[in-house]
Amino acid sequence: MAATLHDVARIAGVSIKTVSNVINDYPHVKPDTRARVQTAIEELGYQPNLSARSLRSGLTGAITLALPELSLSYFAELADAVIRAAERAGKVVLIEQTNGDRTRELEVLTSPRLKMTDGLIFSPLGMGMDDVDRLEVPYPLVLLGERIFDGPADHVTMRNVEAARAATEFLLERGRKRIVVIGAHEDEVIGSAGLRLRGYREALDAAGLDFDPALIGYTTLWHRSNGATSMRALLATGVEFDAVFGLNDTLALGAMRAIQEAGLRVPDDVAVIGFDDLDEAQYSLPSLSTVNPGRDEIAETAVATLLQRIGDRDGAIGDARQILARYEIVERESTPPL
Incomplete structure (x- = not known):
């Protein structure tokens, strides 16, 4: 038979009301009491009656x-x-x-x-x-x-602006001055792309470097294929650059593939940084530096x-x-x- 509220209370050595308070996440339950009840729930495999609980509390869980x-x-x-x-x-x-x-x-x-x-x-x-x-x-x-x-x-x-500025400064500190941005959106001000581009520009201004529109790669979506396509288009222009800031990791990984296809070495010829700290960024070759945005x-x-x-x-x-x-x-x- 399925475990009941009474069973949980008996195993935990508490009242049925206390078990109910734990299940409904009331804040006034003592931590050790809450732990005993949760242990009893796990041991018994107790499943609350969600329908009845919803009718009583007005909440679904x-x-x-x-x-x-x-x-x-x-x-x-x-x-x-x-x-x-x-x-x-x-x-x-x-x-x-x-x-x-x-x-x-x-x-x-x-x-x-x-x-x-x-x-x-x-x-x-x-x-x-x-x-x-x-x-x-x-x-x-x-x-x-x-x-x-x-x-x-x-x-x-x-903190999009601050984090993008920090990523750009990270590249500048390593002697990179011609930093490509991959993933900008035309005329966007509010939004991830617009805010991160603002942080990039703030870092250039603080370093006394001019903003060069030729270093901005625009995309619509932020998929890996968009990063590769945008990077190939910039490479085809012949513009000089020594670093790439992908506005997310997926774009950066696509751009890094295009850079390596062109015979350039990462990070010797081109340093690359992304944004998001995706799990896969640890396993690219080379592994991708990035911003963990929390x-x-x-x-x-x-x-x-x-x-x-x-x-x-x-x-x-x-x-x-x-x-x-x-x-x-x-x-x-x-x-x-x-």
Whole structure:
């Protein structure tokens, strides 16, 4: 027979009410008591009755995560980190893929499926600042990404400008002065590409170097093939360069392939750095130096922030918050040592 709440309470040596408090993640349970209850739950294989729990609390124990494209490594790894963070909090995650399409993103925000969950972690790509009012929704919402700022929802994001500036300075410190950027978007100001290009330009200005438009490789998507195509196009122009900054790791890996195909050595002839610290960056040849933008911290913070809002029945938290993750430069073989 399936284990019951009474069985868990008996094994843990606590009351049924205490077991219920642990299952519902009430904060006032003592850590040692919580640990005993969780151990008993695991030993017995106890599964809470989610339907009854939902009727009592008005909560489902699930959250929704909406991302642009799970085929992109960054979003796949972000989804994994969110799922793991939610599991540690006793929650399950339902995934929505929007393909970065604005219409699809707006549909997600009003989808009846959201009634199956208690809140939404949302990373838009097609929407922009003109859509900020669309984030006025009647359920807990945490925003990710760099498309919309200063909106009505809590926003967990990365320090794009500062991190891109640090990546560029990292190359400048190693004597590289002709730094190609791969992945820029025409006329973009708000968004990952625009913000990272701004950080690149700030680093050049601080070093007293002129900005050269001939060193900017534009793309639409940020796939590996786009990085390779953009790099080949720049190579065909004959422009001189000694380093490449891929605005994400996937672009950088594609660019590095094109550089090596052209007979250039990495990092001797061309130093390469990316952005995102994907797992695969450790295993390229050479391994890719990159920016770790705090993806795991973003996932942990987004889940914790959403759960705070879900539990904030009386609105005590107040206005929307912006939370910035920490970043670090990860040095590997694609850049020369100092």
